[in-house]
Amino acid sequence: MPKIFLLSAFSFLLEKAGNYMLPCPVKYLTGYDCPGCGFQRSFLALLKGDFQQSFHLYPATVPILLTIVISLTANYFWGLKSKILVNVLFMLTGSIIAISYLFKIFAPHIH
Secondary structure (H helix, E strand, O other): OHHHHHHHHHHHHHHHHHHHOOOOHHHHHHOOOOOOOOHHHHHHHHHOOOHHHHHHHOOOHHHHHHHHHHHHHHHHHHHHHHHHHHHHHHHHHHHHHHHHHHHHHHOOOOO
16 A cells, blocks of 8 residues: 555656756757757656657657666776776767757657
C-alpha cells in the first residue's frame, strides 16, 4: 500500500512541475529558441514515462543524462584514465544537440 501512495504522490508532483519551469532567457531576449530549449519539458515527459514525447520535445535529453551519469561514474572509478571516454561522450552529445538544433531551425515543422 505505501508504494501506491508514493507513486500517486510522485505523479501529482510531476503534474504540478510544469507550472514551475524556468523560462529561457535567450528566447525571452531574442524570441528565438536556444539549443537547450525544450530540455525541461522533455525531462518531465521522460519522468512521466512518455519516451516518444520526450524525444519529440528535445532529442538530446537521454544522451545528456547518459553522458552525465557515465562521466561521473567513470571519473569516480577510473579518474584521469576516463578522460578519452568522457571527451567522446561530450563530443557525441554535443553533435546530437547541434544536429537537432539545426533540424529544428531549418526543417519545416510538422504538427
